[in-house]
Amino acid sequence: MIVRQLWRYPVKSLGGERLEKCAVAESGLHGDRAWGLVDRATGHVLTARREPALLFGSARLVGSDDVEIVLPNGSVTADSDALSAWLQRPVILRRAGEEGGTYENPRDIENDTDWVAWQGPGHAWHDSGECRVSLVSTATIGDWDVRRFRPNIVLEGADEDDLVGNRMTLGTATLDITKRITRCVMVSRPQPGLERDLDVLRTINRAHDGRLAVGALVAGPGHVAVGDVLC
Numbered sequence: 001m002i003v004r005q006l007w008r009y010p011v012k013s014l015g016g017e018r019l020e021k022c023a024v025a026e027s028g029l030h031g032d033r034a035w036g037l038v039d040r041a042t043g044h045v046l047t048a049r050r051e052p053a054l055l056f057g058s059a060r061l062v063g064s065d066d067v068e069i070v071l072p073n074g075s076v077t078a079d080s081d082a083l084s085a086w087l088q089r090p091v092i093l094r095r096a097g098e099e100g101g102t103y104e105n106p107r108d109i110e111n112d113t114d115w116v117a118w119q120g121p122g123h124a125w126h127d128s129g130e131c132r133v134s135l136v137s138t139a140t141i142g143d144w145d146v147r148r149f150r151p152n153i154v155l156e157g158a159d160e161d162d163l164v165g166n167r168m169t170l171g172t173a174t175l176d177i178t179k180r181i182t183r184c185v186m187v188s189r190p191q192p193g194l195e196r197d198l199d200v201l202r203t204i205n206r207a208h209d210g211r212l213a214v215g216a217l218v219a220g221p222g223h224v225a226v227g228d229v230l231c
Contacts, residue, residue, distance in 0.1 A: 011037065022223070036094055049104060
């Protein structure tokens with residue numbers, strides 16, 4: 001299985017940037033989910049599950065430690081007031097720290113109701129402490145647009161589910177493949193060039209037991225690049 005695409009998402013739930021190579025640390029790809037938009041009213045880290053408009057913005061690293069967000073109108077900002085005006089709710093652009101964020105997900109995906117909240121791990125705005133890097137194969141994605149699933153690594157090949165429980169080398173990094181990733185309503189949300197499509201999640205629930213792609217923890221930091229072989 002060969003790395004065909006490499007993605008980083010500096011701000012949780014916003015579009016990301018496609019890379020040719022990247023450092024991999026214990027918290028995941030360098031800069032991945034390193035920032036989030038925190039709702040001032042609730043203290044929760046906003047995701048596209050609660051705020052679908054996030055999918056229409058994108059983020060990129062500036063240098064090694066700063067971030068900037070491209071809004072749907074093409075303007076670029078890292079100012080919390082400007083981001084609040086865009087989303088029409090008070091938010092703070094916050095870098096991840098030792099304490100994990102609080103996230104929400106609706107149990108009723110058809111009507112976006114019956115919300116449940118939980119706390120994720122620290123050091124990056126990940127939903128689960130069992131996943132710092134996500135991997136999916138071209139066979140699993142099929143004709144779906146990869147942007148719906150926000151993977152870090154797209155692999156040429158198939159059957160990534162069979163890797164769960166194994167320690168793998170990718171580039172100079174070592175990954176422990178920990179789990180199949182449970183999917184939520186976010187995969188059905190609209191984003192630039194994509195309509196709202198609940199059939200995506202219905203198909204995943206029916207054909208893949210509600211899970212698509214695999215998650216990994218970083219057992220050994222290193223570097224990964226397009227063309228590297230997972231072995």
